[in-house]
Amino acid sequence: MERYFWHxxxxxxxxxxxxxxxxxxxxxxxxxxPVGRSPADESQVYACQVPxxxxxxxxxxxxxxxxxxxxxxxxxxxxxxADGADAVFSVDGHFGSLxxxxxxxxxxxxxxxxxxxxxxxxxLLGLTSRHAEAAMIRARLVLARTKEE
Ligand SMILES: [Zn+2]
Numbered sequence: 001m002e003r004y005f006w007h008x009x010x011x012x013x014x015x016x017x018x019x020x021x022x023x024x025x026x027x028x029x030x031x032x033x034p035v036g037r038s039p040a041d042e043s044q045v046y047a048c049q050v051p052x053x054x055x056x057x058x059x060x061x062x063x064x065x066x067x068x069x070x071x072x073x074x075x076x077x078x079x080x081x082a083d084g085a086d087a088v089f090s091v092d093g094h095f096g097s098l099x100x101x102x103x104x105x106x107x108x109x110x111x112x113x114x115x116x117x118x119x120x121x122x123x124l125l126g127l128t129s130r131h132a133e134a135a136m137i138r139a140r141l142v143l144a145r146t147k148e149e
Contacts, residue, residue: 003036003060005045006129012045013038019045020052063130070100094138094145101135 011017017024018032025032025046032046033053047053108128115121 004039004133005036006039006126008038008045013040013043015044015046018048018052020047020055023048023052070104071097094141098135098138098142101131101138104131105135 005012005019008019009017009022011024012019012022015038016026018030019035023030031049033049034044035047035053035056036045037043038045047056105128108124108131112121112124112128115124
């Protein structure tokens with residue numbers, strides 16, 4: 001899987017500790033499964049097969065739902081992000097998605113400025129990193145597409 005995990009301890013980034021609960025796979029008999037990569041060096045990172053991998057899967061499902069809701073699409077309309085060169089600037093194209101990411105970032109900024117609850121701050125930072133990453137990818141896609149024309 002290509003999902004990145006951020007704010008990891010050195011042991012989590014090295015793949016020897018669970019990215020969710022921090023359990024050490026060298027000193028415990030927990031079964032680990034690969035769940036993504038470290039942004040620092042692209043190395044694989046792991047989570048406990050039970051229950052932490054399910055926590056990550058649930059989070060991914062929730063994110064996918066939120067993204068579909070934000071984009072105004074249902075599952076049947078959910079198509080690959082690389083589809084349709086002529087749709088770059090349409091509401092449902094990369095440019096529309098980019099604008100939604102930027103709005104999400106502006107919203108996160110407003111909430112971060114007024115929140116001091118640590119779990120809310122962490123949630124907002126997670127949201128920020130996801131939307132910032134998506135915005136970067138979409139901005140580059142739009143740049144690449146517009147250069148060709
Ligand atoms: Zn774990």
